């Protein structure tokens with residue numbers, strides 16, 4: 001049964017590829033953690049949708065949300081009207097409740113990836129699956145990669161828009177606003193995340209969506225995610241998603257990426273600094289044995305994803321400034 005898929009996948013007992021039928025189409029399990037919904041008939045608003053969760057293993061709310069969607073499909077409360085690829089990313093990390101096991105999966109989505117190991121291997125599998133999925137389906141391409149953040153946030157639900165040449169279509173802002181996304185962070189350079197992969201290599205409308213704070217399974221408040229669930233349901237059904245004026249969404253652009261460059265690295269802001277906290281010119285944000293001090297200059301900066309506990313060479317924070325909303 002479709003609703004078993006999530007539990008079997010999480011406890012490691014899903015037994016290879018299999019298929020099943022639903023009233024409105026069928027589902028195909030391609031590999032562990034990779035499920036495709038195939039509509040009997042693709043509706044006129046259908047996108048070829050990738051919905052991914054668990055790219056970081058401790059980010060459980062999006063996995064619970066996917067479980068909800070599958071239960072509604074199985075109960076016949078939701079029909080499949082679009083091709084949809086549902087991905088659970090880092091299965092060993094989900095099973096152990098860790099962000100990652102050896103290295104951060106969400107930095108490995110590049111075709112010239114040279115690293116070896118479990119997470120690089122999973123990144124290759126996911127890239128090949130996404131390539132084949134978009135190659136099979138002619139509909140407009142879309143990818144929402146669902147996450148939760150380590151810190152509290154001035155805007156608990158926000159979108160990260162990957163850097164890339166593909167323009168974001170204005171309806172995306174209306175859909176995300178209706179899904180109660182409160183802020184958007186435009187990336188200023190390539191980031192080799194999963195959503196960036198779909199945008200960069202497949203010209204998809206693609207975002208990383210931060211849907212609250214990291215919590216253990218069972219501790220999430222899915223009530224706050226009902227508007228997001230409505231958006232995902234419309235995408236699966238191939239119907240037009242709810243839309244609202246994005247006038248209340250706040251837009252930021254990354255100005256600098258703060259990298260950890262040495263063992264001797266510390267953030268100078270409190271560990272629990274909520275995302276989008278603003279720091280005035282002159283504030284020392286970090287010190288690094290190799291790179292020196294990072295001090296806010298020119299204009300105040302908002303700190304997003306502060307994390308001193310990253311690998312050397314990895315991002316320890318994004319530093320952003322508020323920007324004008326994109327033109328409609």
Ligand SMILES: O=C(O)CCC(=O)N[C@@H](CCC(=O)O)C(=O)O
Nearest residue numbers: 106147149150151160193208305
């Ligand atoms: O809260 C944090 O520090 C991290 C939350 C998270 O996993 N964010 C994503 C953002 C991806 C992007 O930049 O598009 C990540 O760090 O991979």
Ligand SMILES: [Zn+2]
Nearest residue numbers: 056059147148
């Ligand atoms: Zn994440």
